[in-house]
Amino acid sequence: MRRFLLPLLAVCIAPSLHAQLQVDMEIKRRFLMLYEPIVVTVTVQNLAGRDITLTDSLSQSWFGFQITRGDGQLVPPLDPHYRLEPLTIPAGETVQRKLILNTLFPVHELGLYRVRAIIYFSAMEKYFQSQMINLEISEGRTIWQQTVGVPEGEEGAGGMRRHTLLLFRQFERTYLYARVEDVDGDVVYACSALGRILSGVDPDVQLDAKNNLHVLQLIAPKSHLYSCISVNGEVFNRANYTAPKERPVLRRTADGTVSVAGGYKQDPDKTKGPEANKLSDRPVKMPGM
Numbered sequence: 001m002r003r004f005l006l007p008l009l010a011v012c013i014a015p016s017l018h019a020q021l022q023v024d025m026e027i028k029r030r031f032l033m034l035y036e037p038i039v040v041t042v043t044v045q046n047l048a049g050r051d052i053t054l055t056d057s058l059s060q061s062w063f064g065f066q067i068t069r070g071d072g073q074l075v076p077p078l079d080p081h082y083r084l085e086p087l088t089i090p091a092g093e094t095v096q097r098k099l100i101l102n103t104l105f106p107v108h109e110l111g112l113y114r115v116r117a118i119i120y121f122s123a124m125e126k127y128f129q130s131q132m133i134n135l136e137i138s139e140g141r142t143i144w145q146q147t148v149g150v151p152e153g154e155e156g157a158g159g160m161r162r163h164t165l166l167l168f169r170q171f172e173r174t175y176l177y178a179r180v181e182d183v184d185g186d187v188v189y190a191c192s193a194l195g196r197i198l199s200g201v202d203p204d205v206q207l208d209a210k211n212n213l214h215v216l217q218l219i220a221p222k223s224h225l226y227s228c229i230s231v232n233g234e235v236f237n238r239a240n241y242t243a244p245k246e247r248p249v250l251r252r253t254a255d256g257t258v259s260v261a262g263g264y265k266q267d268p269d270k271t272k273g274p275e276a277n278k279l280s281d282r283p284v285k286m287p288g289m
């Protein structure tokens with residue numbers, strides 16, 4: 001556990017102001033949905049005037065985070081033995097590492113968190129830290145929910161999943177999220193942002209023969225976004241539709257196929273809908289609260 005929970009005193013001894021290493025961290029959104037992937041980008045610039053190599057020591061990992069809750073309680077890592085290969089940074093060069101924070105730390109409780117990245121330079125026995133960033137984790141409002149079985153041929157076949165659609169208000173906009181968890185709510189497989197949704201207009205929802213969830217939401221006047229979410233949380237088959245006259249709807253055929261009826265499908269190369277979390281971006285099998 002010590003590999004991630006770096007002592008506060010040691011961190012304060014050698015902040016980034018010593019200029020051998022400049023550490024920065026970026027988290028684009030500070031208000032997030034519970035279980036949503038927290039995408040963090042850490043940038044390390046070598047200002048030592050020579051090539052350096054960052055390596056783990058016997059007691060410290062060269063790359064880590066310090067995370068505290070709003071009450072000051074430290075958040076331990078999910079894997080205290082997390083390790084990385086050594087990294088060489090040429091003089092004057094900058095490197096970036098992008099990761100999903102909640103695949104490393106159990107940031108799955110409501111409330112405030114304070115996060116900063118910490119780089120340990122073993123050759124100098126010093127720590128270099130980024131600025132502190134405050135995050136707030138909130139829950140959305142459930143508007144639709146259905147429990148389904150996992151079909152043969154899918155990961156977890158024979159098990160049960162719960163599809164949930166939630167609304168999450170951020171400033172003056174409302175966003176639609178899709179969450180997939182096991183039937184007991186002990187494991188969350190994915191929580192994906194499907195994009196903006198206009199208030200007062202419920203999304204059209206259908207399940208196909210494989211229990212994939214199909215969602216058609218109004219994202220702007222006469223503009224709709226279609227998404228399909230698998231029983232294991234992967235978002236695929238995204239498409240935009242325009243509807244100058246009649247609103248498009250989801251239709252399920254006798255064989256269990258679901259498709260969009262009405263409207264005009266837009267060229268994906270010219271019009272892109274709001275980005276959803278890719279399969280590689282989702283927190284895999286996160287424990288519930």
